[in-house]
Amino acid sequence: xxxxxxxxxxxxxxxxxxxxxxxVAHGDGIGPEIMTATLRVLEAAGARIxxxxxxxGESVYREGHTxxxxxxxxxTLRGAGVLLKAPxxxxxxxxxxxxxxxxxxxLGLYANVRPCRSYAPFVPTLHPQADVVIIRENxxxxxxxxxxxxxxxxxxxxxxVTRQGCERIVRYAFEYARAHGRKKxxxxxxxxxxxxxxxxxxxxxxxxxxxxxxxxxxxxIIDIGTxxxxxxxxxxxxxxxxxxxxxIISDVAAEITGSVGLAGSANIGPTFAMFEAIHGSAxxxxxxxxxxxxxxxxxxxxxxxxxxxxxxxxxIQNAWLxxxxxxxxxxxxxxxxxxxxxxxxEFADAVIARLGQTPTHLPAARRSPGQLTLPPxxxxxxxxxxxxxxxxxxxxxxxxTRDPQALADTLKDHATGALTLNMxxxxxxxxxxxxxxxxxxxxxxxCRFLAADGxxxxxADVVHLLSSFLGSNLDFIKTEHLYTFDSVPGFSMGQGQ
Amino acid sequence: xxxxxxxxxxxxxxxxxxxxxxxVAHGDGIGPEIMTATLRVLEAAGARIxxxxxxxGESVYREGHTxxxxxxxxxTLRGAGVLLKAPxxxxxxxxxxxxxxxxxxxLGLYANVRPCRSYAPFVPTLHPQADVVIIRENxxxxxxxxxxxxxxxxxxxxxxVTRQGCERIVRYAFEYARAHGRKKxxxxxxxxxxxxxxxxxxxxxxxxxxxxxxxxxxxxIIDIGTxxxxxxxxxxxxxxxxxxxxxIISDVAAEITGSVGLAGSANIGPTFAMFEAIHGSAxxxxxxxxxxxxxxxxxxxxxxxxxxxxxxxxxIQNAWLxxxxxxxxxxxxxxxxxxxxxxxxEFADAVIARLGQTPTHLPAARRSPGQLTLPPxxxxxxxxxxxxxxxxxxxxxxxxTRDPQALADTLKDHATGALTLNMxxxxxxxxxxxxxxxxxxxxxxxCRFLAADGxxxxxADVVHLLSSFLGSNLDFIKTEHLYTFDSVPGFSMGQGQ
Ligand SMILES: NC(=O)c1ccc[n+]([C@@H]2O[C@H](COP(=O)([O-])OP(=O)(O)OC[C@H]3O[C@@H](n4cnc5c(N)ncnc54)[C@H](OP(=O)(O)O)[C@@H]3O)[C@@H](O)[C@H]2O)c1
Ligand SMILES: NC(=O)c1ccc[n+]([C@@H]2O[C@H](COP(=O)([O-])OP(=O)(O)OC[C@H]3O[C@@H](n4cnc5c(N)ncnc54)[C@H](OP(=O)(O)O)[C@@H]3O)[C@@H](O)[C@H]2O)c1
Numbered sequence: 004x005x006x007x008x009x010x011x012x013x014x015x016x017x018x019x020x021x022x023x024x025x026x027v028a029h030g031d032g033i034g035p036e037i038m039t040a041t042l043r044v045l046e047a048a049g050a051r052i053x054x055x056x057x058x059x060g061e062s063v064y065r066e067g068h069t070x071x072x073x074x075x076x077x078x079t080l081r082g083a084g085v086l087l088k089a090p091x092x093x094x095x096x097x098x099x100x101x102x103x104x105x106x107x108x109x110l111g112l113y114a115n116v117r118p119c120r121s122y123a124p125f126v127p128t129l130h131p132q133a134d135v136v137i138i139r140e141n142x143x144x145x146x147x148x149x150x151x152x153x154x155x156x157x158x159x160x161x162x163x164v165t166r167q168g169c170e171r172i173v174r175y176a177f178e179y180a181r182a183h184g185r186k187k188x189x190x191x192x193x194x195x196x197x198x199x200x201x202x203x204x205x206x207x208x209x210x211x212x213x214x215x216x217x218x219x220x221x222x223x224i225i226d227i228g229t230x231x232x233x234x235x236x237x238x239x240x241x242x243x244x245x246x247x248x249x250x251i252i253s254d255v256a257a258e259i260t261g262s263v264g265l266a267g268s269a270n271i272g273p274t275f276a277m278f279e280a281i282h283g284s285a286x287x288x289x290x291x292x293x294x295x296x297x298x299x300x301x302x303x304x305x306x307x308x309x310x311x312x313x314x315x316x317x318x319i320q321n322a323w324l325x326x327x328x329x330x331x332x333x334x335x336x337x338x339x340x341x342x343x344x345x346x347x348x349e350f351a352d353a354v355i356a357r358l359g360q361t362p363t364h365l366p367a368a369r370r371s372p373g374q375l376t377l378p379p380x381x382x383x384x385x386x387x388x389x390x391x392x393x394x395x396x397x398x399x400x401x402x403x404t405r406d407p408q409a410l411a412d413t414l415k416d417h418a419t420g421a422l423t424l425n426m427x428x429x430x431x432x433x434x435x436x437x438x439x440x441x442x443x444x445x446x447x448x449x450c451r452f453l454a455a456d457g458x459x460x461x462x463a464d465v466v467h468l469l470s471s472f473l474g475s476n477l478d479f480i481k482t483e484h485l486y487t488f489d490s491v492p493g494f495s496m497g498q499g500q
Numbered sequence: 501x502x503x504x505x506x507x508x509x510x511x512x513x514x515x516x517x518x519x520x521x522x523x524v525a526h527g528d529g530i531g532p533e534i535m536t537a538t539l540r541v542l543e544a545a546g547a548r549i550x551x552x553x554x555x556x557g558e559s560v561y562r563e564g565h566t567x568x569x570x571x572x573x574x575x576t577l578r579g580a581g582v583l584l585k586a587p588x589x590x591x592x593x594x595x596x597x598x599x600x601x602x603x604x605x606x607l608g609l610y611a612n613v614r615p616c617r618s619y620a621p622f623v624p625t626l627h628p629q630a631d632v633v634i635i636r637e638n639x640x641x642x643x644x645x646x647x648x649x650x651x652x653x654x655x656x657x658x659x660x661v662t663r664q665g666c667e668r669i670v671r672y673a674f675e676y677a678r679a680h681g682r683k684k685x686x687x688x689x690x691x692x693x694x695x696x697x698x699x700x701x702x703x704x705x706x707x708x709x710x711x712x713x714x715x716x717x718x719x720x721i722i723d724i725g726t727x728x729x730x731x732x733x734x735x736x737x738x739x740x741x742x743x744x745x746x747x748i749i750s751d752v753a754a755e756i757t758g759s760v761g762l763a764g765s766a767n768i769g770p771t772f773a774m775f776e777a778i779h780g781s782a783x784x785x786x787x788x789x790x791x792x793x794x795x796x797x798x799x800x801x802x803x804x805x806x807x808x809x810x811x812x813x814x815x816i817q818n819a820w821l822x823x824x825x826x827x828x829x830x831x832x833x834x835x836x837x838x839x840x841x842x843x844x845x846e847f848a849d850a851v852i853a854r855l856g857q858t859p860t861h862l863p864a865a866r867r868s869p870g871q872l873t874l875p876p877x878x879x880x881x882x883x884x885x886x887x888x889x890x891x892x893x894x895x896x897x898x899x900x901t902r903d904p905q906a907l908a909d910t911l912k913d914h915a916t917g918a919l920t921l922n923m924x925x926x927x928x929x930x931x932x933x934x935x936x937x938x939x940x941x942x943x944x945x946x947c948r949f950l951a952a953d954g955x956x957x958x959x960a961d962v963v964h965l966l967s968s969f970l971g972s973n974l975d976f977i978k979t980e981h982l983y984t985f986d987s988v989p990g991f992s993m994g995q996g997q
Contacts, residue, residue, distance in 0.1 A: 069993065074934075077936055081938075093692055100992075100993060100994075101692065101693055104693065105929070108927065108928065108929045108939065109929050109935075109936045109938065109939050110936070110938045110939075111938045111939060111940045113940070129626045129731075142927060142940065143927060145659060145690075145693070145694060146693060146928070147927050147928030148693065148694075148928045148992055149892075149925075149928050149946065149980075149992060150694065150695065150696035150697060150991065150992040151696070151892075151980045151981075151982070151990060151991050151992075152696055152983065152985065152990030152991070153980070153981055153983055153990060155663075155880055155881070155882055155884050155886065155985070156662050156663050156664060156880045157660055157661070157662045157663075158660075158661050158662075158696045158697045158700050158990075159658055159659065159660055159661075159696075159697065160658075160659040160661075160694050160696065160697045161656055161657075161658065161659070162642060162656065162657040162658070162659060163654055163655075163656055163927055163928070163944070164654070164655050164656075164657075165653050165654045165655075165927070165942050165944070166652075166653050166654075167653060167940075167942065168940075168942075193642075193744070193747075195590055195598065196598055196601065196642070196643060196645065197642060197645075197647065197657050198647065199647035199648070199649055199655045199656075199657065200647060200655045200656070200657045203655050225748060226747045226748045226750075226751040227751050227755075227760065227779075227780075229726065229748050229749075229751065229752055230748075230751035230752045230754065230755035230756075230760065231755065233730035233731075233752050233755065233756060234626075234730075234755045234756055247690070248748075250690075250723045251722060251723045251726050251727075251745075251748065252726075253723075254723040254724050254726065254727035255726055255727045255730050255752075257727065258724075258727035258728065258730065258731045259727075259730060259731055263724065263727065272938065273938075274938055275938060282724075283724075383652055383653045383943070384652070385652055385898060387652050389652065389896075395646075395648075399886075401882060428646075430605065430639060430640060430644050430660055430662070431605065431643070431644030431645045431646050431660075432602070432605045432606050437571075438606075439574055439606045439607070441606065441607045441608045441769065441770075441771055441772060442605065442606050442607075442608060443608045443610070443639065443664075443665075445662050445664065445665075446880070447660070447662070449646065462966075462969070462970055462975075462976065463967075463970050465966075466963060466966050466967045466970060469959075469962075469963050469966065470960075470963045470967075472959070473959055473960050473963060478959070479959065479981075480981050480983075481978070481979055481980045481981055482978055482979045483646075483648045483650070483656075483978045484648075484650055484976075484977050484978055485648070486649065486650055486977075488649065488652070493648060493649030493650060493655075494647065494648050494649070495597075495645055495646060495647040495648075496566065496597060497597075498567070498597050498598075498601060498602040498605055498606070498644075498645055
């Protein structure tokens with residue numbers, strides 16, 4: 004390992020041709036401690052990498068960069084192709100965007116791979132058989148961070164799911180399972196409630212799964228799936244799921260194996276990859292030399308596999324397993340097998356002292372298949388006939404007793420043109436025509452307009468409809484156009500409709 | 501208990517004045533078996549209720565009612581005021597709306613209360629100390645079921661969160677904790693990512709919590725919170741959270757105590773309440789007389805508490821605890837303390853045989869405080885100054901290499917009026933001005949338009965902007981207006997902005 008430099012150009016001309024530049028972010032909270040420990044192990048093991056520090060996180064936020072990094076950082080990252088990142092702290096409060104999410108999405112790191120396994124009996128766990136890999140979709144879902152407050156009472160966040168996003172992550176999961184000798188892939192979603200978004204994910208899983216008859220396959224609803232993962236992790240092998248669900252279940256999977264401090268993750272994209280611990284910056288234990296560097300070290304091992312440095316990866320992994328077996332433990336994994344309770348630094352020393360040794364009880368490191376080559380994801384078919392058939396117009400409205408009939412009457416008084424009022428819902432529940440008096444009514448009303456004859460309409464019809472509300476004091480706050488795709492409606496009905 | 505009748509009017513004139521009409525839905529899958537078992541126990545215990553069967557669920561869906569029930573059902577429900585409901589099966593596939601969600605939302609059942617505790621050592625569990633109550637928001641969040649497909653590649657679901665919804669559920673959680681002698685309330689959300697929606701929930705928790713200094717309070721991020729609940733449930737007491745998170749963690753909490761078949765839930769609204777098991781219709785074990793009726797029985801006990809029939813509730817609960825202690829177990833809770841493995845029917849017989857007995861090891865039933873009287877939730881303040889400052893217009897666009905600069909140029913060519921292009925994002929990531937080439941680009945573009953001078957605009961300006969795209973072949977698919985509220989922006993920035 005050559006020495007760190009702040010000059011990104013230096014990274015392109017390492018002294019030794021096989022030394023690979025790796026961007027390194029030391030992070031916040033426990034970040035600097037566990038990164039220092041990890042880099043010391045990598046150096047001692049002879050990793051052929053050249054760390055190029057980048058500055059991201061809390062201090063950069065505090066300087067006024069609401070994205071958590073400075074614009075010149077992109078060039079450094081691109082020069083490296085790989086980032087080893089310690090956790091960072093996103094300041095609470097408005098204005099700051101999560102740097103992690105921005106990095107993943109900007110660099111197209113669509114697959115978040117999180118292996119979680121137990122190291123029983125050496126690390127205390129109630130689930131000694133757990134050995135599961137979570138493949139989490141990393142770019143979509145509610146993490147688009149598109150939020151709007153448009154009425155006094157209601158705020159909204161958009162959940163976005165794409166066909167290609169689903170295809171890429173599902174494909175990755177099956178290819179990963181095959182390459183790593185895994186037997187089963189479980190998909191988790193809430194497709195019984197979110198029939199279009201999670202339904203799309205489920206459909207893609209079924210369709211792509213048909214091409215992998217050698218692998219066992221199942222789909223579970225996320226609630227029972229998370230519960231079963233928490234109680235019977237040994238039933239699972241590879242799990243593929245959407246972003247938010249994956250965020251939750253990978254903490255569950257890591258924690259039941261003994262500590263969130265044990266698991267690393269790879270964030271994989273077509274041209275870039277980022278490696279980090281799955282946990283956060285744990286400010287409550289920062290600066291105390293007690294954090295477990297194991298998660299970041301696992302991430303570094305995955306990185307070395309990704310870079311093709313398999314011997315170094317295996318050497319570190321085996322030394323780490325041996326350290327756990329020898330009972331050299333940080334406080335988070337202390338238990339009856341702990342022989343020596345150590346801090347972050349001393350744990351790294353113990354791993355370094357064991358480089359070259361292999362575990363005697365735990366299975367030794369498996370050679371990573373390295374980077375996966377995915378079959379190309381076909382572009383989404385564009386020869387679908389798309390027809391505009393109406394629009395949902397949303398209003399802020401809070402007049403009188405908020406009687407839906409009164410709103411319907413007002414809308415009908417004003418709306419002219421091809422589109423006529425078909426339904427009103429409040430928080431998704433149909434309140435007109437024919438609602439129930441018990442339904443709580445916020446100031447946020449979705450009013451569905453369709454052509455009287457059910458036929459196609461034009462964008463001009465929508466603009467005409469909106470302009471008919473001008474001068475009426477009606478505050479329309481958003482629209483959602485209604486389309487059919489090859490005659491299939493691309494919109495849900497109201498609840499109770 | 502008088503005999504069931506289909507005539508809702510009969511329910512209003514029971515033979516005995518203290519007999520209360522209760523709507524009863526037998527449900528699908530294992531529903532009829534566990535409902536029959538539960539009603540037999542209620543009858544034997546002398547519950548002063550008058551079951552009025554309603555017909556909901558799969559068979560009604562199949563008749564073509566996409567909501568899962570017939571319109572006349574509302575009258576029956578209203579006549580009863582309380583519903584005891586077995587799980588139902590929502591048919592897979594488009595068009596069908598979840599009956600459970602519709603019932604909860606239409607009847608304003610905002611609080612979903614799910615106590616989960618361990619019955620160790622009689623029921624096998626790795627977490628003998630678990631005794632936690634989940635208070636789940638029941639009407640909002642992604643369960644609004646408002647989904648749209650507006651481009652060939654992208655589908656969307658709206659997550660809606662309201663100030664009053666948060667206030668009601670948080671208030672309920674604190675009042676519940678006090679009334680039930682609980683010590684701590686933990687809120688779970690993802691406010692570090694969803695700063696407006698989950699951020700609102702978090703703010704309300706902090707504000708209302710200040711009025712309950714007698715209760716310990718904490719907030720955790722949902723991922724680590726779920727993980728810690730799965731591994732250390734004894735750290736939690738009362739948990740309050742949003743709808744989707746609550747759905748997931750209550751299955752976790754129930755499952756770690758031994759079986760999802762053990763937990764019941766109350767769905768509480770201002771004028772109506774519904775009681776059900778937390779699990780679903782488990783079609784895989786339906787009709788086999790193996791399902792555990794315990795969850796529905798727990799729901800019925802909560803219902804009796806709600807109706808003020810405390811002695812009957814306690815009598816049933818104690819007999820049930822005694823049955824568990826005696827080792828009379830359905831297969832899902834079988835373990836080393838099982839003396840007699842029984843089916844659904846025989847389990848009910850065993851509980852009936854023990855009516856009047858109390859447990860000898862497990863703590864006997866606590867008297868329920870019954871219905872909570874909440875302080876009135878103040879209406880959301882409406883004297884906030886709301887100012888329209890722009891709009892996000894979303895386009896389907898897939899031309900050439902999908903170069904954001906090309907889209908920006910096209911938009912600028914057409915857009916006339918007060919609003920000018922400020923930013924373009926794709927799945928939330930800023931791609932113009934100054935995006936990064938690695939960012940994956942779907943056919944779904946959010947284009948932010950603001951007044952050049954940052955000043956207020958009018959609805960007419962928005963309509964003018966939209967009309968400037970007519971005749972351009974630009975397919976605008978939705979809008980999200982941008983408002984400030986007392987000068988605070990009601991919208992998030994782009995990722996990387
Ligand atoms: N990728 C990232 O950069 C990332 C990911 C998640 C969160 N975060 C950020 O991190 C901050 C804190 O978030 P959080 O408290 O929810 O989650 P967290 O940082 O993962 O910490 C949760 C708890 O896990 C334990 N823990 C985590 N890492 C550990 C380690 N290496 N060794 C030993 N124990 C460890 C600590 O528990 P005990 O106190 O019980 O010891 C800690 O309080 C927030 O600002 C959040 O936005 C960043
Ligand atoms: N409130 C409701 O009406 C409600 C709620 C949730 C789901 N659902 C619907 O129920 C259907 C099935 O959903 P799902 O399979 O995801 O969840 P589920 O019905 O809760 O069943 C999941 C598993 O839990 C076990 N289980 C559930 N209840 C049990 C009981 N009383 N006794 C013993 N074991 C029990 C069974 O496991 P084993 O196979 O391992 O024995 C079952 O396969 C779907 O149509 C769903 O929409 C309805």
